[in-house]
Amino acid sequence: MTDTPETPTSGAAIDPALLDLLICPLTKGPLRYDRARNELVSEQAGLAYPVRDGIPIMLVDDARQLDDSDRIPDAVRADKDDHGNE
Numbered sequence: 001m002t003d004t005p006e007t008p009t010s011g012a013a014i015d016p017a018l019l020d021l022l023i024c025p026l027t028k029g030p031l032r033y034d035r036a037r038n039e040l041v042s043e044q045a046g047l048a049y050p051v052r053d054g055i056p057i058m059l060v061d062d063a064r065q066l067d068d069s070d071r072i073p074d075a076v077r078a079d080k081d082d083h084g085n086e
Contacts, residue, residue: 014051025058
């Protein structure tokens, strides 16, 4: 037995092919994987869905509400061009 505490990133990693298929159940928009928190984040809904043992829990009732520190500023988003367009 180890003395390592349970962390949000413990458990199996999520399959990258699965990430391409998943969408937010509330907005039907894209999700990004937050490896540090082991969550799938919906910027549009302002929710983060947990991933437990490699399985995304896509239930709105189980999702965590995002705060301002969780959001990616528009100026640094990878899905925007140089003029702020998607």
